[in-house]
Amino acid sequence: MRTGLLGTGPWAEMTHAPALQEHSVLEFVGVWGRRSEAAKQLADRFGTRAYDDVDALFADVDAVAVALPPAVQAELAVRAARAGCHLLLDKPLATTVGQGRAVVEAVREAGVASVVFFTSRFLPETEAWIAEQAGVGGWFTAHAQWLGSLFGGDSHSAFADSPWRQEKGALWDVGPHALSVLLPVLGDVRRVAAAAPGPGDTAHLVLDHVGGASSTVTLSLSAPPAAAGAAVELRGEAGVSVLPHSTAGAVAALVRAADTLLAAANTGRPHACDAAFGQRVTEILVEAQALLELSAG
Incomplete structure (x- = not known):
């Protein structure tokens, strides 16, 4: 599975890029980031290609792993799904119900697999x-x-x-x-x-x-x-x-998450931590946020 990385921050550098590089099946094709210089530095470090155009990356891969803030992730996940890319997403899926619903609908309409990386679930x-x-x-x-x-x-x-x-x-x-x-x-x-x-x-x-x-x-x-x-x-x-x-670290957990994405893509059977589950978590957090704001006055 040809895979691209969206994001260049600490989580992408410490967890996503190493996991994609060491995975035995995934091919780490390239990196896109909101800062092109950071994307180039990360790509050079891991021996892959930096992309200036995110849609060009979508066209070259079968899947994307996302290490971006949730609002940015949700928007790009919709675009990636519509381009036919399977999605290895981060938590939280989104911070509004509307954003999360858009990702779930895009995944369903495109028929792609999705896994949200709740770290603990993959230890x-x-x-x-x-x-x-x-x-x-x-x-x-x-x-x-x-x-x-x-x-x-x-x-x-x-x-x-x-x-x-x-x-x-x-x-x-x-x-x-x-x-x-x-x-x-x-x-x-x-x-x-x-x-x-x-x-x-x-x-x-x-x-x-x-x-x-x-x-x-x-x-x-x-x-x-x-x-x-x-x-x-x-x-x-x-x-x-x-x-x-658990004695396992985040990189090992993300490798396991990538394994589940491969399985979901190959079998058509959704993983328990798919985008729909991520959306349910978002809905609960939105409800909790409203109560916290009410309590704070």
Whole structure:
């Protein structure tokens, strides 16, 4: 599968480009970015071609991997799908329901495959744990915490200066990770029962799931470094189950995500983390955002 990369930022450089380069089946054809000089530098580093014209890249590939802010991603994903490209997308799919719906409709009309890279869903330990807990059933409640220190203390992260993260905060950056783990186990969210802000960009959510369980979610990019980390705890008829730690990194997870895109393209069977799932996550986050704004007055 001939594959192009859209994006030249830290996530593209640290994760997407290495994963595309080391994948045993994908052919890394080229890079397009909103800054042509950055695209050239990234392409040179990974021994591929820089494209000035994104439509020319679409014409040369079978698939695109996207490492761009969600609003930009949504617009280009529609164009790529219409050009016949399979889509390896990033989370969140979009930050408005309309943008996300446009991607889903373009994927369906073009008949292309789509996978949204919710990192946790492509870590082997997490994937196995989710499948096991979904099969157990009888869950009463769950609590998820996704705490980062991007805006907490003296952060030197390459992502701290990301304009869309500064604008949208933890709800949109790490919220998709939490939802991607909770939904396949507890079922879809019937409603966001409550949402309240905490320190910095911290958000506390209470979710009502269609299976009858409830969950609470705490999200932040403003936590002190010593408090950062992710945890999920389930409680129900089978007792208590805790999300296991994974030793795999983001590059290995993205290689696995690319494998699922290949499988979906070859079989015509959608992956559980396709654009439609990404759109559902967007809808839940939009609902939560409205409640947070109402709570903040």
